[in-house]
Amino acid sequence: MIEFKNVTKMYDRHTPALENVSLKIEDGEFVFIVGESGAGKTTLTKLLLRQTRASKGDIVVDGKRLKRLGLFTLPRYRRKIGFVFQDFRLFDQMTVYENIAFAMRAVGAGRKRIRRSIPLLLKIVDLETKAERFPSELSGGEQQRVALARALANNPKYIIADEPTGNIDEKHARELIALLSKISEMGKTVIVVTHEKALVEDFGKRVITISRGHLVADRHISQEKE
Numbered sequence: 457m458i459e460f461k462n463v464t465k466m467y468d469r470h471t472p473a474l475e476n477v478s479l480k481i482e483d484g485e486f487v488f489i490v491g492e493s494g495a496g497k498t499t500l501t502k503l504l505l506r507q508t509r510a511s512k513g514d515i516v517v518d519g520k521r522l523k524r525l526g527l528f529t530l531p532r533y534r535r536k537i538g539f540v541f542q543d544f545r546l547f548d549q550m551t552v553y554e555n556i557a558f559a560m561r562a563v564g565a566g567r568k569r570i571r572r573s574i575p576l577l578l579k580i581v582d583l584e585t586k587a588e589r590f591p592s593e594l595s596g597g598e599q600q601r602v603a604l605a606r607a608l609a610n611n612p613k614y615i616i617a618d619e620p621t622g623n624i625d626e627k628h629a630r631e632l633i634a635l636l637s638k639i640s641e642m643g644k645t646v647i648v649v650t651h652e653k654a655l656v657e658d659f660g661k662r663v664i665t666i667s668r669g670h671l672v673a674d675r676h677i678s679q680e681k682e
């Protein structure tokens with residue numbers, strides 16, 4: 457479980473990027489985080505990855521207070537999280553297969569496990585036939601699915617995606633969200649940051665709205681249209 461307890465983040469002394477935010481996300485949930493540009497969405501994901509620290513309050517993940525993590529415990533904590541970026545961040549000189557293998561080797565996975573896992577991962581993201589392609593030979597939606605396969609490669613408990621659909625067209629965006637939804641049904645906790653309102657309305661999920669650093673709404677959107 458993820459818990460924010462009265463979290464404030466100040467980058468400077470003037471305006472807080474997040475102020476007094478409290479929220480809980482249970483294991484296996486799918487949550488959208490929405491809000492205008494500058495609202496504090498990326499700050500929230502950075503706090504979760506412990507790329508930056510809360511100025512006030514506590515963030516507790518699986519019973520661990522993030523402010524207590526240190527040199528040895530932080531890398532282990534970060535391995536629980538698979539991150540998907542807006543701009544994919546694939547290595548252009550590597551094939552799809554190599555991109556995923558690289559991420560697995562980086563955390564010490566053996567050759568056998570890599571060889572066994574990658575076809576399964578590519579099957580989940582429906583790219584079984586593209587293992588030997590380079591990113592430049594794929595569509596934006598396909599590249600983002602490779603990035604998702606890579607995020608899943610080390611079997612993280614949490615998937616966090618910051619504007620994952622920002623660089624792909626609407627059809628592929630919907631497919632990607634549907635895929636992330638399927639992944640949460642497989643038991644992972646999925647957090648998707650987006651400002652695409654239409655997308656959020658269609659998926660019937662929990663939506664947390666942040667505005668100017670404040671949590672202003674937390675609701676479940678009903679899937680039935682009026």
Ligand SMILES: Nc1ncnc2c1ncn2[C@@H]1O[C@H](COP(=O)(O)OP(=O)(O)OP(=O)(O)O)[C@@H](O)[C@H]1O
Pocket residue numbers: 467468472473491492493494495496497498499500651
């Ligand atoms: N490293 C930083 N140093 C100082 N201020 C920052 C830093 N990062 C973000 N901010 C400020 O904190 C606020 C929240 O930024 P954040 O990146 O979390 O917004 P966001 O909701 O992700 O916006 P967008 O939709 O444009 O990505 C903004 O006012 C931003 O200028």
Ligand SMILES: [Mg+2]
Pocket residue numbers: 497498499618
């Ligand atoms: Mg952002």
